[in-house]
Amino acid sequence: MFFDEQIRRCGVDYFDYYLLHNLGRDRYINTEKYGGFPFIERLKRDGYARNIGFSYHDNAETLDRILTEHPEVDFVQLQINYLDWESQVAQSGACYEVAKKHGKKVMVMEPVKGGTLAKLPDNAMKSFNEYYEKGNLYIPTPASLAIRYAASLEDVAIVLSGMSNLEQLDDNTSYMQEFKPLTDGEKNLVENITDILNSTIKVPCTACKYCLEECPKNINIPDYFGLLNLYAVTGKTTGMYYERFSMNHGKASECLKCGKCENICPQHISIRAFIDEFVDLYEK
Incomplete structure (x- = not known):
């Protein structure tokens, strides 16, 4: 044993x-x-x-x-x-x-x-x-x-x-x-x-999750942006968290570029552009 x-x-x-x-x-x-x-x-x-x-x-x-x-x-x-x-x-x-x-x-x-x-x-x-x-x-x-x-x-x-x-x-x-x-x-x-x-944070996301409710691919945008901000502060990626955040959610690379998330975002974030950055960081 x-x-x-x-x-x-x-x-x-x-x-x-x-x-x-x-x-x-x-x-x-x-x-x-x-x-x-x-x-x-x-x-x-x-x-x-x-x-x-x-x-x-x-x-x-x-x-x-x-x-x-x-x-x-x-x-x-x-x-x-x-x-x-x-x-x-x-x-x-x-x-x-x-x-x-x-x-x-x-x-x-x-x-x-x-x-x-x-x-x-x-x-x-x-x-x-x-x-x-x-x-x-x-x-x-x-x-x-x-x-x-x-x-x-x-x-x-x-x-x-x-x-x-x-x-x-x-x-x-x-x-x-x-x-x-x-x-x-x-x-x-x-x-x-x-x-x-924290002043080096990249995405002004408040994790309200309105975008998540609208996304046809159920992409976990708030948590993915949290990882993007973490990288901006520390210079380190954390694949373990991405693996968990994408459980039961779409991968960032599955984004359809439909823009529904941006239409509802109260912070007016250019979500699709930041998703592209995230894909470059975590999926390539």
């Missing part, structure tokens, strides 16, 4: 935290089909896992459904960082609130968003340095600010951080050993940096 192999390779008798990996709308269906939750529940009952849960990349609505149907889990591992907090794509804040509502511990992944929040653009770094220099304060790293943001949230038990060298390890352990939550001033700084990063 694969679990016996996991125990053997790790050299342990049990796991403190054992999770089902990367649940979402699609994988949740298969997890239910093949008995994933009864399996981890049995591991806990037999003493092989102290805490059971799952990692998650999807919307808050589906997370609420999973936690409602499986109250036996102890924790959820979520992508949480200050840039994604109000994102219509990652929905960090909304997912966190769902986990909190269900009384689940939160394990944080992607606190620096794959390095995006560790290497801020010049205008954001200017605000960052000015804040700490003005108060004659110790100037931390941008990565430490991002990790402390996540760790300051109530019900967060663990913050995971991918590190590539000893310097980053020393930095992380230095401020987490005697952890101090963000001050009000630092919270304002985070908001300012978020505004600067």
